[in-house]
Amino acid sequence: MGLITGVIAFFYHLPQIYKWIFKPYYIISILMSTAFLIIRKCPGLCENLNTEREDGNPCDFDWREVEILMFLSAIVMMKNRRAITLEQHAGNLFMFSKVANVILFFRLDIRLGILYFALITAFVMTCKQPLYMGPEYIKYFSDKTIDAELNQDSRVTWIVEFYANWSSECQSFASVFANLSLKYNCTGLRFGKIDAGRYDEVAKRYQVSTSPLARQLPSLVLFQSGREVMRRPMVDSKRRAVSWTFSENVIREFNLNELYQASKQMKKGRAEKGEEQKPSQPGGGSEDPQSELDITEESKKDK
Incomplete structure (x- = not known):
């Protein structure tokens, strides 16, 4: 029952999710957070990468890369325990994923590491997280x-x-x-x-x-x-x-x-x-005109 409720809630809020995710900040963050996974698994690119696997397959993760990704998952889960909004969850995921990508790229090839770090620096300086612009009484x-x-x-x-x-x-x-x-x-x-x-x-x-x-x-x-x-x-x-x-x-x-x-x-x-005091006053409501x-x-x- 809980699974069905979750699925229904997901499809109900799907238009809002689309509106939220299709922004430059989130699109670029998703791409940069998954950059290493894409390069390591993409046919035509992964064949030219170095690997420490015993079978020599460059399109699969070696044991050290799996260890780093597992450590990333544990850190994100710990940090997201105190997160209360979708933006906080996404922010923690993006931040630690980018840090893990920097480590993975430098370990793979120092030239790729420098390139990725430069892209991350340019992204942080030029693209800011969107501010909340929804309805409010503030x-x-x-x-x-x-x-x-x-x-x-x-x-x-x-x-x-x-x-x-x-x-x-x-x-x-x-x-x-x-x-x-x-x-x-x-x-x-x-x-x-x-x-x-x-x-x-x-x-x-x-x-x-x-x-x-x-x-x-x-x-x-x-x-x-x-x-x-x-x-x-x-x-x-x-x-x-x-x-x-x-x-x-x-x-x-x-x-x-x-x-x-x-x-x-x-x-x-x-x-x-x-x-009681002004029964004849038209529209006699609250004395405070600023309701x-x-x-x-x-x-x-x-x-």
């Missing part, structure tokens, strides 16, 4: 707007993500954070983001280190009445982030279900109070 702050927005209404709870474009963890968490905003955004609970790499002064003011060694990006901070209530990951005495997995556990850790229900009850209570998230002033393309 306010993008700048250094001039973040303080005013957080202190504008004491009844609004903000969950703000400090991120940087160069951080792969931030890129992987982008879709998860967007889905959370779609599910939990309401009048009293809102979601925001600020580029800590771009606005370094804001990051320092809110004590978020942008150093890769500190491992504080992304950082999620919960603000109530303009004051910080909690953040993840937490920071130890050495100003280094305590290991924490960014996934759906954000719901549990930040009590999003409770905050959402409390916000809805608060909105309902204000609406009922307004109806939806403000349209972002900064384009998502600035990310």
Whole structure:
């Protein structure tokens, strides 16, 4: 039954998979991750390769190559245990596959190794992983707007993500954070983001280190009445982030279900109070005229 469900889910999401995979970054990454396998098994190419097999067949893997590929599989499985999105799984697979390909090509022929390493370097410098551009209810702050927005209404709870474009963890968490905003955004609970790499002064003011060694990006901070209530990951005495997995556990850790229900009850209570005090007011609903998230002033393309 589980297998049938998986197959049905695969075909149901097949259009989305096609849309996701047919991008230059993923197409080239797949080709470069499987380059050694293609060359070793491709008729017309493999016959000219060196081999350490006892039977002298250049179109099959020798024992050392099999060992490297098995080690690659083990590393990818270990790293993907903490992966929460398809992008994270694919990113881990691509990264370690390229490292294994570099080792395999240098072992096979130093000239092939140098050529492959040069191609990898050019690819990393010119082709970036696509950013999440899907639907979301997120306010993008700048250094001039973040303080005013957080202190504008004491009844609004903000969950703000400090991120940087160069951080792969931030890129992987982008879709998860967007889905959370779609599910939990309401009048009293809102979601925001600020580029800590771009606005370094804001990051320092809110004590978020942008150093890769500190491992504080992304950082999620919960603000109530303009004051910080909690953040993840937490920071130890050495100003280094305590290991924490960014996934759906954000719901549990930040009590999003409770905050959402409390916000809805608060909105309902204000609406009922307004109806009692102003029964003749046309369309007497919520006193808060801004029932939806403000349209972002900064384009998502600035990310």
